Amino acid sequence: MKRCQLGRTCLLLVAVATLLALSACSTKVSRMAPDEVKDLSGAWNDTDSQLVSAEMIADMLQRPWIGDHRAATGQRPAVIVGEVRNLSHEHININTFVADIERAMVNSGRVDFVASSSERREIRGEREDQDLHAREKTRNAMGQELGADFMLKGQINTIIDHADKDQVRYYQVDLTLISLTDNRKVWLGQKKIKKFVERSKLRY
Amino acid sequence: MTALTHSYWLRGLLFGLLLWLLAGCAGYSDNFAPIAAELAGHKLDAALELLDKKEPPARDRLLRLMNRGMLLRLKGSFSASNQEFAAAKQLVEQLNALSLREQTTALIVNDTARSYAGAPYEQVMLNLYSALNYLNLGQLDAARVEALQVDLLLGELADKELGALFENDPFARYLSGLIYEAGGEYSDAMIAYRLAYQAYQQHAQAYPLSVPKQLQIDLLRSSERLGLVAENRRYREQFGMDNGPMLEQQGELIFLFHNGLAPVKIEQSITLPVPPHGQFVRIALPEYQRRPRGFSAARLLIDGQLVVTELVENIAELAVAELAANRPAMIARLTARSLLKYQLSREAGKKNDLAGFLVNIAGLLSERADTRSWLSLPAEIQLARVALSPGEYVLDVELLDPAGRVVERLTYPAVVLRTGEKTFLSGHGIAETSLLGRK
Numbered sequence: 001m002k003r004c005q006l007g008r009t010c011l012l013l014v015a016v017a018t019l020l021a022l023s024a025c026s027t028k029v030s031r032m033a034p035d036e037v038k039d040l041s042g043a044w045n046d047t048d049s050q051l052v053s054a055e056m057i058a059d060m061l062q063r064p065w066i067g068d069h070r071a072a073t074g075q076r077p078a079v080i081v082g083e084v085r086n087l088s089h090e091h092i093n094i095n096t097f098v099a100d101i102e103r104a105m106v107n108s109g110r111v112d113f114v115a116s117s118s119e120r121r122e123i124r125g126e127r128e129d130q131d132l133h134a135r136e137k138t139r140n141a142m143g144q145e146l147g148a149d150f151m152l153k154g155q156i157n158t159i160i161d162h163a164d165k166d167q168v169r170y171y172q173v174d175l176t177l178i179s180l181t182d183n184r185k186v187w188l189g190q191k192k193i194k195k196f197v198e199r200s201k202l203r204y
Numbered sequence: 205m206t207a208l209t210h211s212y213w214l215r216g217l218l219f220g221l222l223l224w225l226l227a228g229c230a231g232y233s234d235n236f237a238p239i240a241a242e243l244a245g246h247k248l249d250a251a252l253e254l255l256d257k258k259e260p261p262a263r264d265r266l267l268r269l270m271n272r273g274m275l276l277r278l279k280g281s282f283s284a285s286n287q288e289f290a291a292a293k294q295l296v297e298q299l300n301a302l303s304l305r306e307q308t309t310a311l312i313v314n315d316t317a318r319s320y321a322g323a324p325y326e327q328v329m330l331n332l333y334s335a336l337n338y339l340n341l342g343q344l345d346a347a348r349v350e351a352l353q354v355d356l357l358l359g360e361l362a363d364k365e366l367g368a369l370f371e372n373d374p375f376a377r378y379l380s381g382l383i384y385e386a387g388g389e390y391s392d393a394m395i396a397y398r399l400a401y402q403a404y405q406q407h408a409q410a411y412p413l414s415v416p417k418q419l420q421i422d423l424l425r426s427s428e429r430l431g432l433v434a435e436n437r438r439y440r441e442q443f444g445m446d447n448g449p450m451l452e453q454q455g456e457l458i459f460l461f462h463n464g465l466a467p468v469k470i471e472q473s474i475t476l477p478v479p480p481h482g483q484f485v486r487i488a489l490p491e492y493q494r495r496p497r498g499f500s501a502a503r504l505l506i507d508g509q510l511v512v513t514e515l516v517e518n519i520a521e522l523a524v525a526e527l528a529a530n531r532p533a534m535i536a537r538l539t540a541r542s543l544l545k546y547q548l549s550r551e552a553g554k555k556n557d558l559a560g561f562l563v564n565i566a567g568l569l570s571e572r573a574d575t576r577s578w579l580s581l582p583a584e585i586q587l588a589r590v591a592l593s594p595g596e597y598v599l600d601v602e603l604l605d606p607a608g609r610v611v612e613r614l615t616y617p618a619v620v621l622r623t624g625e626k627t628f629l630s631g632h633g634i635a636e637t638s639l640l641g642r643k
Contacts, residue, residue, distance in 0.1 A: 041297075086345050089352045091290070160356055164363065165300070203301040 042169060042197030044092045044156075052173050053100035056189045060177065061108050065186035069149065078112040079105060079177070080148035088158035088171065101152070101175075114148040150186065151178050165199040232264075232316075233468035236579040239271075240465060243580070244634045248279045263306075263319040266295050267576060270322070270330065274580040278632055282337040289334045293353075296322055296330070311541055314488075315534070315574035323530075324361050325522050326578045328354060328373045335379060336460065339628035344387055351380035351396075367529050369410055372403035375517035375585055378419055382458060385426070386626040394426040411521035416514050418589050421448050455594040455621025459601070461502040461513045462632045464583035467492040467520050469527075469575040475568065483549055483564050485542050488573040489534060492524045497583055498635020499611065504588050505600040506619070513586035520583040545571070582632065594623045603633045611635070 032038065037047050069077040081102060086092045106113045115123060130139050154175035161168045170192065177187040235258075242251035252275050260268050273288035299321035309317040322330070335350035354376045362371040381396030401423060404415040420443040427436040428447050440446060473488035504511045545567035553560020599616040614631045621627055 086349065089349060089356060091346060091349050158352075162356070162360060162363070199297075200301045203298065203303045204305060 039195075042167065042195055042199075043090050044088070044171065046096070048171065048193055049093075049097045049100055052191045052193070053097060053104055056173065056175055056191050057101060057104035057108070059189055060175070060187050061105075061110050063187050065150075065177065066110055068186075073149075076110065076112050077150055078114050078146050078148045079150045079152055080114040081116060082151045082153040084153070084175075085155040088156045089160055089169075090158070092156060094156075097156075112146060114146055120145075148180055151180055152176070153178060165201055167197040167199070169195045169197060171195075232267075232576045233470065233579060236271075236468075239275075240579065240634070243275075243278070243465075244636045248275060251275055252279070263317070264576065266292055266299070266320050266322055267578065269295065270326065270578045271580045273330075274333065274578075277333060277337055278580075282340045286334050286337045289330055289337070292322075293327075293330055293334075296327055310537070311544065313570045314541070314572045315537065316572055316576065318574075320576045323523070323526055323577065324366065324370045325373070325519070325526050326581070327357060327361075328376050329519070329578070329581055331357060332373075332376050332379060335383065336628070336630060339383070340630060344383065347383050348387060351383045354380065368406050369522075369525055369529055372399060372406060373517075373522075374400055374403040374407055374413065377403050378416075378516060381422065381426075382626065385422075390426060390429055393422075394430055394432075397423050397426055407518075407522070407525075410525045411518060413515065413518050413521070416516050416587065418514065418516075418587060420445060424448060425450065449591075451591050452624050453593075454591045455623060456626045457504075457506065457590045457592065457597075457599070457619060457621060458626055458628050459502070459504055459513065459588045459590070459599075460516075460628070460630045461499075461586040461588075461601075461603075462582035462584075462630060463499050463502075463586060464497040464520075465495050465634055466577065466579060466581035466583055467494045467523055468579060469493075469573075469577050471573040471575055473571075473573065478546065483546060483553075483560075484568055485546060486568045486571040487538060487542065488571050489531070489538065490527065490573040490575050492520075492527055494520055494524070495583065496635075496637050498605070498637045499603045499633045500606045500608070501586060501604050502588070502614075502631060502633070503602045503604055503610075504590065505602070506590055506597050507592055509590060509592075511588045511590050513588040515584055516587045517585040518583075519581055519585065523577070541571070582634075592621055594621050596620050599629070601631055603631075605635075 039045065039047070066077060069075075081098055084094050084098055084101075086094055102113060105111055114120075124142075127140055127142055131142070152175060154173065157172045157174070159170045159172075161170075171194075173191045173193075175187075175189040176185055177189075178185055239251045239254045242248070242254060252272070255268070255271055255275060269288050269292035273285045273292060276282075276285035276288060299319050303319070306318045331350045331354040335347045335354070338344075338347035338350065354373070358372060358376065364370070377396050377400035381393045381400055384390075384396055385393035397419065400419055401415060404413060404419070407413050408415075420439070423439050424436065424443070424445060424447050427439060429450065436447070469490040470493050471488050472491045473486060475484055475486045477484055502513045504513070545564075549560050549564040549567055552563040597619045599619045601614040601616070602610040603612040603614070605611045612633060612635075616629060619627060619629065
């Protein structure tokens with residue numbers, strides 16, 4: 001009788017263990033808010049991209065160059081994003097970073113934003129097409145583009161220090177706003193991020 | 205049954221049978237032989253199909269990623285290839301953590317029970333071939349990321365104090381220098397060229413390799429450009445050469461020839477009787493078998509110029525040297541495992557002769573050498589640099605056999621060279637004769 005009970009307990013244990021093992025097999029998805037911070041590997045992620053772009057653009061819009069430009073021309077400055085170079089240790093998706101910057105600037109309403117050269121090419125193609133095919137009244141004429149006053153350029157750099165399995169990752173993002181009329185640098189922004197990454201020494 | 209286990213000659217016969225069975229067991233490299241055959245026949249789609257046909261066990265996932273990456277690169281799908289390599293690098297990172305479960309299994313069964321995390325040279329090659337893929341795609345900044353990553357990797361390998369061979373990789377340093385120079389970062393390029401020079405000298409002590417003539421020219425040019433007068437003089441004396449021209453006004457072609465296939469690991473084993481108790485102990489260690497290169501070099505014909513490639517990375521010999529350096533650790537694990545297996549079968553044998561015999565057989569059967577390695581890697585990388593005035597050129601590449609005869613031709617119909625820029629091109633050559641290493 002006792003033996004039978006022992007057998008049953010064992011069976012139960014095996015069943016529970018199997019269930020646990022099986023539940024670990026299936027893919028589990030849980031939704032997250034886009035602004036929720038979740039650091040997985042210590043690499044550059046969406047949080048870094050958002051943080052840096054939001055803070056840097058907030059800083060840029062407070063500086064006197066906007067006021068100076070308005071005083072001189074009476075108009076909002078028009079800005080274009082040039083090349084943001086990735087000089088870091090990681091393959092960073094620069095496009096999302098640039099998109100974050102563009103959004104922060106356009107939404108501020110304090111600057112005009114000009115489409116990038118590749119976007120312009122596509123739009124010009126469309127205008128040429130309109131010239132041929134669109135009704136007279138709805139046509140958009142050529143030669144009416146808004147020329148940019150300033151170009152935003154930048155780079156992302158990293159320094160990584162390591163000992164054994166631990167790493168200190170230091171990111172520095174530099175953005176420069178350059179006047180297209182006289183090559184003056186009107187604003188320099190810098191944002192630093194430092195992370196301490198302890199990589200696991202054990203795995204299953 | 206007890207009569208069987210007591211009778212020595214019957215027992216000997218059984219062991220003989222067992223050994224014969226063991227010899228017939230397929231190692232990892234045998235699985236790759238048909239894929240390599242397709243590669244030599246330039247049938248890349250068929251090779252990929254063969255590779256994808258069989259799902260490998262989870263512990264061999266890295267090998268699948270590395271091979272897929274290389275096959276896709278051979279096919280010219282550089283972005284897809286880099287996706288595989290990126291996944292492989294991520295996996296290596298994860299596998300760097302120690303798994304107690306796998307270690308215990310490896311101690312009881314054999315080394316193949318552990319997840320394959322790649323030999324140090326293979327990890328370096330992952331970065332190197334990712335960088336080359338990016339250069340083929342014309343993404344210099346992304347290639348630069350790989351150069352930084354390989355520097356980090358070599359630093360981490362140096363932390364592990366495995367030996368001088370693992371701390372520096374000659375071509376990884378040299379390619380980093382080329383990438384920096386292509387991006388106009390001359391001081392970084394100088395540092396990388398210096399490290400490369402050091403690495404070539406270090407590695408030359410362990411296996412056949414020499415400082416490439418091209419690197420000597422690069423060292424001279426870079427030190428002259430940066431105004432490092434004393435260093436420049438030293439190089440001129442060491443190399444017996446004068447400063448060459450600066451390349452700012454010219455376009456430059458850097459051609460890499462990836463020759464042959466990396467060596468395969470085979471199992472070397474011996475089964476020894478331990479007399480007092482009639483037990484047997486089996487020792488199995490991996491050993492590299494080199495595959496014949498097939499080609500000796502590539503000859504470039506461009507704009508009336510003839511340039512022959514020179515060796516910049518001897519992957520095959522590096523692999524052999526690394527395995528030799530790794531041997532003491534393997535033997536230590538093997539000894540511990542043999543002792544454990546011997547003890548287990550003795551303990552079992554004390555209670556029941558048949559049980560002891562069966563445990564001994566199980567121990568012998570499970571003792572296999574770890575013959576896993578990245579088999580689609582080339583055996584060596586050769587390089588040629590040609591500086592020409594900017595323009596579009598037709599490049600013909602002749603692959604030469606050891607006797608100097610042309611056996612295969614590659615043509616690149618439109619090679620564009622721009623002022624002050626470097627254009628990277630690669631050609632892979634896998635000869636039929638490279639397959640003879642394994643049946």
